[in-house]
Amino acid sequence: MTLLEVLLLVGAYIVQYFTRKKMGMARYVVYKNRSFEEAYPLQILKNISVVVLAVLTMLLLAAVIKKWNRMTKHQIVMSVVMTVLTIVSIVFTMKNSTEVLRAYYFISPMIAAAALMQILKTGIGIFTGGKKHEK
Amino acid sequence: MKRKIISALLCMVLIAGITACGAKKNDTSTDSKTETKEEKSDVKADAVDQTKVYVSPDWVQSVIDKNQVESENYVILECAWGEEADDPAYEEGHIKGAYHMNTDSVESEEFWNIRSPEEIEKLLGEYGITKDTTVICYGADGANSADDRVAFTMLWAGVENVKCLDGGLEAWTKADYSLEKGSNKPKATKEAFGTTVPAHPEYISSIDDVKAKLEQDTNFKLVSIRSEDEFLGKTSGYGYIDKAGEPKGAIWGHDTDDGSYNKEDGTTADVSVLEGYLKESGASLDNELSFYCGTGWRATIPFLLCYENGYKNVTLYDGGWYQWQMDDSLPVQVGDPASADCVFTTVGELSDDKAKK
Numbered sequence: 003m004t005l006l007e008v009l010l011l012v013g014a015y016i017v018q019y020f021t022r023k024k025m026g027m028a029r030y031v032v033y034k035n036r037s038f039e040e041a042y043p044l045q046i047l048k049n050i051s052v053v054v055l056a057v058l059t060m061l062l063l064a065a066v067i068k069k070w071n072r073m074t075k076h077q078i079v080m081s082v083v084m085t086v087l088t089i090v091s092i093v094f095t096m097k098n099s100t101e102v103l104r105a106y107y108f109i110s111p112m113i114a115a116a117a118l119m120q121i122l123k124t125g126i127g128i129f130t131g132g133k134k135h136e137k
Numbered sequence: 138m139k140r141k142i143i144s145a146l147l148c149m150v151l152i153a154g155i156t157a158c159g160a161k162k163n164d165t166s167t168d169s170k171t172e173t174k175e176e177k178s179d180v181k182a183d184a185v186d187q188t189k190v191y192v193s194p195d196w197v198q199s200v201i202d203k204n205q206v207e208s209e210n211y212v213i214l215e216c217a218w219g220e221e222a223d224d225p226a227y228e229e230g231h232i233k234g235a236y237h238m239n240t241d242s243v244e245s246e247e248f249w250n251i252r253s254p255e256e257i258e259k260l261l262g263e264y265g266i267t268k269d270t271t272v273i274c275y276g277a278d279g280a281n282s283a284d285d286r287v288a289f290t291m292l293w294a295g296v297e298n299v300k301c302l303d304g305g306l307e308a309w310t311k312a313d314y315s316l317e318k319g320s321n322k323p324k325a326t327k328e329a330f331g332t333t334v335p336a337h338p339e340y341i342s343s344i345d346d347v348k349a350k351l352e353q354d355t356n357f358k359l360v361s362i363r364s365e366d367e368f369l370g371k372t373s374g375y376g377y378i379d380k381a382g383e384p385k386g387a388i389w390g391h392d393t394d395d396g397s398y399n400k401e402d403g404t405t406a407d408v409s410v411l412e413g414y415l416k417e418s419g420a421s422l423d424n425e426l427s428f429y430c431g432t433g434w435r436a437t438i439p440f441l442l443c444y445e446n447g448y449k450n451v452t453l454y455d456g457g458w459y460q461w462q463m464d465d466s467l468p469v470q471v472g473d474p475a476s477a478d479c480v481f482t483t484v485g486e487l488s489d490d491k492a493k494k
Contacts, residue, residue: 022219022220022223023219023223025218025219026375026376026377027376028218029249029375029376029377030376030377032246032377033377033378034377
């Protein structure tokens with residue numbers, strides 16, 4: 003994973019942590035939640051993001067299976083990380099809400115962004131990466 | 138390769154941590170209670186009137202020591218924002234028998250106004266509180282208004298005997314009374330609350346009440362319990378409120394957070410202090426007064442002062458500046474209304490860059 007992905011996940015954790023610990027942060031998050039709900043069709047965006055992540059991941063996994071004999075260890079690991087991140091992102095997005103986690107509208111996109119970055123990296127890695135070294 | 142596996146594991150742990158942070162923690166009150174001082178206490182203090190709100194540490198200890206009428210049926214609430222597990226103050230030590238009260242339990246997210254009567258009645262039942270229970274609230278110190286906010290809610294709901302520990306936990310520890318650690322879980326009551334909630338709806342003025350009175354009633358004074366910078370429109374005072382100003386016609390009643398309503402020892406000032414602040418704006422305790430602040434915490438302090446001194450012509454405008462500035466059409470003032478520089482306009486014309494940084 004890249005530093006940016008890690009930062010996104012760390013950022014998501016930090017937002018959630020301070021939303022629990024600081025009243026000002028919690029109220030700010032509630033205020034922003036209201037703004038987001040008024041400005042964007044969040045349910046639609048949520049569904050689109052879940053579908054996009056799932057479809058891209060499945061397409062890449064299909065490519066991985068097809069090219070299995072030529073996959074390097076590095077590509078396999080990236081694929082595993084991609085799959086894990088996608089599953090975590092989808093489950094998190096579908097199972098939570100602002101009622102469960104006040105900072106949901108902040109955390110969910112951050113995790114999804116990290117998953118998307120991993121998908122893109124994995125895709126680039128699979129289609130442009132080196133061949134498996136044969137002994 | 139190893140680094141990638143480790144970073145993947147780290148991310149999974151972080152994500153698990155985020156999810157765990159959001160899930161309600163199942164509190165297990167298995168912590169053993171330890172008192173910071175082993176002592177047998179038998180404090181006797183003078184009885185106080187039912188309508189007296191601000192009480193001394195001696196009086197509260199005398200209740201615990203079963204030397205007051207209130208000792209038969211009382212609940213002590215440590216009032217602060219946040220869940221008990223996230224409240225270091227409660228964890229570090231609380232008054233014996235105190236339950237933690239998260240102020241979010243009495244306020245709803247829409248405007249941070251007091252929750253619906255049904256929600257409050259349910260909450261009271263969960264805490265074992267009926268109208269006959271003496272509720273003793275306390276916060277960190279005398280200027281902290283979390284306990285006042287909860288106390289006001291109790292009175293509004295119909296609890297007949299509500300107290301605030303004057304000077305908060307700071308006064309308690311100065312008085313050298315003991316604290317205990319560990320978690321106390323409230324015991325719900327099956328008894329009915331005993332009266333319709335709210336028993337005193339007249340304690341709260343809605344935004345519509347305030348709008349109408351400002352336009353029609355010259356005896357009505359809307360009193361801002363905010364800092365001078367908030368009153369003058371230099372800042373909203375809050376990181377989540379972008380606009381600054383005051384409802385048109387508001388007068389300044391000084392802030393509570395800066396100790397303007399406290400004596401030097403941190404206890405609550407006399408009602409004459411409020412009288413002095415009102416006089417600055419040509420108002421008095423004879424006017425019909427409605428106190429407000431940002432979201433209804435600070436304003437409960439002058440309300441409670443008036444309440445315990447028998448004044449019936451006072452209310453809390455619960456919505457505060459927060460709710461007022463949500464309606465672009467509402468009239469506002471920016472600046473000192475007594476000066477020629479004061480600008481009178483509407484919320485919609487205010488700039489959006491006044492949130493507290």
